[in-house]
Amino acid sequence: MYKLRASVVGLLLWMPPLATAQAQPAAQMAQKMESTCTGYCHGPILIAQQRLERAGWTREMDKMILWGAQVADADKDALIDYLTRTFNSSRPRPATSKTVPEGKGMDIFQISCMSCHDDKPVAALKLDRAGWTRQVDRMIHWGAYVPTARKEELIEYLLMNFAR
Numbered sequence: 041m042y043k044l045r046a047s048v049v050g051l052l053l054w055m056p057p058l059a060t061a062q063a064q065p066a067a068q069m070a071q072k073m074e075s076t077c078t079g080y081c082h083g084p085i086l087i088a089q090q091r092l093e094r095a096g097w098t099r100e101m102d103k104m105i106l107w108g109a110q111v112a113d114a115d116k117d118a119l120i121d122y123l124t125r126t127f128n129s130s131r132p133r134p135a136t137s138k139t140v141p142e143g144k145g146m147d148i149f150q151i152s153c154m155s156c157h158d159d160k161p162v163a164a165l166k167l168d169r170a171g172w173t174r175q176v177d178r179m180i181h182w183g184a185y186v187p188t189a190r191k192e193e194l195i196e197y198l199l200m201n202f203a204r
Contacts, residue, residue: 069115069122076111076119077104086161088127097123145190145197152179152186152194163202172198 077087092100097120105111111119140146140154153162167175172195180186186194 066122066125069119070126072115072119073122076109086157087123089156091127091129092124093128094120094124097127141201143197143200145193145200148186148190148194149197152184156184162198165202166204167198167202168204169195169199172203 073087090096090100101109101111101116101120101123105116140149165171165175176184176186176191176195176198180191
């Protein structure tokens with residue numbers, strides 16, 4: 041009987057570290073995401089808004105590494121797994137104000153920008169004309185839908201509502 045109790049006690053003492061060991065990678069990956077992604081280039085809302093599956097997060101990770109993100113090879117797959125589990129299409133969208141200034145170009149802003157972004161990161165940029173032009177060109181390059189005929193209208197809207 042003594043051996044059985046000692047074995048059960050030993051098992052119970054061993055289990056909490058196991059649970060901690062299983063939870064630790066998620067916490068470590070959240071920390072790595074914060075230091076690698078949201079600590080330097082953009083806030084967490086941009087990551088949460090994307091809601092990608094594994095293939096999408098892999099593309100994003102590869103793109104960010106090309107742009108200079110420092111991700112150790114040993115961490116890459118684990119970080120992609122974490123992003124896929126935490127920010128995927130089955131998760132609810134993060135809260136957003138979705139209140140944008142009225143004016144000419146508001147509709148193209150909502151279609152082209154707000155389909156991926158909240159207005160808060162956009163408003164925080166406070167760019168001049170050259171900056172907004174670069175930003176819109178960058179988003180088009182990344183796949184944003186901005187009709188050529190309305191690109192200037194979008195830049196004007198951004199300039200009127202989110203400029204320095």
